[in-house]
Amino acid sequence: MPRASTRSTRSGGPLPKTSGSDFAGVVESVGPGVSAFAPGDRVCGTALHTARFAGGSFADALVAPTDVLTPLPDGVGFEEGAAVALVGVTAWLGLLEYGGLAPTDRCLVHGGTGGVGHVAVQLAAAVGAHTVTTASPDRTRTAEAFGADAAVDYARGDLLETVRSRATDGYDVIFDHRAGEYFTFDLEAAAFDGTVVLYGGLDGEVELAHAALSKGLTVEVMSMSNLATDPELPTIAGVLRRVLELVDDGTIAPEIARRYDLEEASEAHRAVIEDSFVGKLLVVP
Ligand SMILES: NC(=O)c1ccc[n+]([C@@H]2O[C@H](COP(=O)([O-])OP(=O)(O)OC[C@H]3O[C@@H](n4cnc5c(N)ncnc54)[C@H](OP(=O)(O)O)[C@@H]3O)[C@@H](O)[C@H]2O)c1
Known part of the structure; x- marks a missing residue:
């Protein structure tokens, strides 16, 4: 090389x-x-x-x-x-390559003020997708300033209901950095035929729940590092x-x-x- x-x-x-x-x-x-x-x-x-x-x-x-x-x-x-560099490549790969995000899609980005999250929100908004994100209680406005249509406090007891209320038909693409914590949540929040992209928080076991089958979901588990090692990518x-x-x-x-x-x-x-x-x-x- x-x-x-x-x-x-x-x-x-x-x-x-x-x-x-x-x-x-x-x-x-x-x-x-x-x-x-x-x-x-x-x-x-x-x-x-x-x-x-x-x-x-x-x-x-x-x-x-x-x-x-x-x-x-x-x-x-x-x-x-x-x-x-790293966060931009991760967000691009996750949302556009694995998620196939389109302007008419509804997109949920967990953690929209994090390293990857804040770039993912900007990218999803630039695509034109209806973009909803989560953030810590005092950072929801910051997350919205990155271009999200709505930012929801991730500490809310009714997080799932609130996130679902921002896209009543569910999310076409979900970008999740804490898969161990949110995978079941993602399956609930996803639209029929949606795609859940997991890129972090996979240390424990993440079980493929039954909801993924009944909604015909695609679940992607990605690492941007593979771009540096897999000649097919x-x-x-x-x-x-x-x-x-x-x-x-x-x-x-x-x-x-x-x-x-x-x-x-x-x-x-x-x-x-x-x-x-x-x-x-x-x-x-
Ligand atoms: N697969 C890949 O290619 C790839 C590439 C890059 C990173 N990663 C992984 O992705 C993860 C995130 O990386 P990062 O660099 O973006 O980390 P980061 O900058 O630390 O951001 C993490 C974000 O998660 C938020 N957060 C904390 N608790 C949360 C909760 N319960 N629900 C939702 N959000 C919560 C934090 O918000 P507050 O600080 O306000 O609480 C913070 O904004 C890491 O595990 C990293 O290893 C994977």
């Missing part, structure tokens, strides 16, 4: 043992056979955490195969590119290019909740696990 290496704008400092999936920077040099990129190109990419790659992106410089990186459009900054670069076009024209705006220095990367990891925030955390070398 041809490779290109990038170096972030700040050099120096100890190189950590690398974690991290997303990255953005300037191509420093390219390997033999690489013609799509040249030194000086602004790029971003994702999926460094798959089995194909030894390193991660919490570093001053990295080496990446060309099928996971994409040129940054002139109007998209490094921070936006790095913030949107589109490449990360191909999907990311389309996502970046939407960032460039203002359709999608990734939200950056906080920035950390590279030396604070462990603090960023801790925050991902323990804190609650809207959008993404950024580690800036």
Whole structure:
């Protein structure tokens, strides 16, 4: 696989043992056979955490195969590119490829202020789908500001009834990051012939309930990482290019909740696990 290496704008400092999936920077040099990129190109990419790659992106410089990186459009900054890469590819793949979301559809996105969720809401709204999302009690307005037609407090005791009342014939596409918690809920909320796309929270057992059969539902379980390893699927670069076009024209705006220095990367990891925030955390070398 041809490779290109990038170096972030700040050099120096100890190189950590690398974690991290997303990255953005300037191509420093390219390997033999690489013609799509040249030194000086602004790029971003994702999926460094798959089995194909030894390193991660919490570093001053990295080496990446060309099928996971994409040129940054002139109007998209490094921070936006790095913030949107993994979550944008996940939302695109889940809603458009697996979900087949269409403008006439009703779409439910769980957790519409999360990293993936806030981009998924923007994408579903841009498609033109009737978009309903859930959020913590004090963030429903934030979720609506991402373009949702309605945002429902996920802590409500009558969550299912309230979500159903926003689309009385059910949801054609449901995008779920907490499958262990919501799978049965999804089956109840789905429209006949709908599609439930599960992309997180699958650690425990998720049982295929009887409702899925009686409604003729399609249940998809997806991982964006497969794009980096399965030659049958589109490449990360191909999907990311389309996502970046939407960032460039203002359709999608990734939200950056906080920035950390590279030396604070462990603090960023801790925050991902323990804190609650809207959008993404950024580690800036
Ligand atoms: N399959 C894939 O390709 C793929 C790709 C990316 C991520 N993932 C997985 O998807 C999941 C989400 O990732 P992320 O980066 O978007 O995480 P995140 O940024 O932490 O977002 C999670 C969201 O879930 C919300 N939430 C918490 N409790 C909830 C509940 N009971 N009901 C509904 N929403 C709730 C949080 O809201 P509050 O903070 O306001 O409570 C937060 O907005 C993770 O498990 C991740 O590993 C999978």
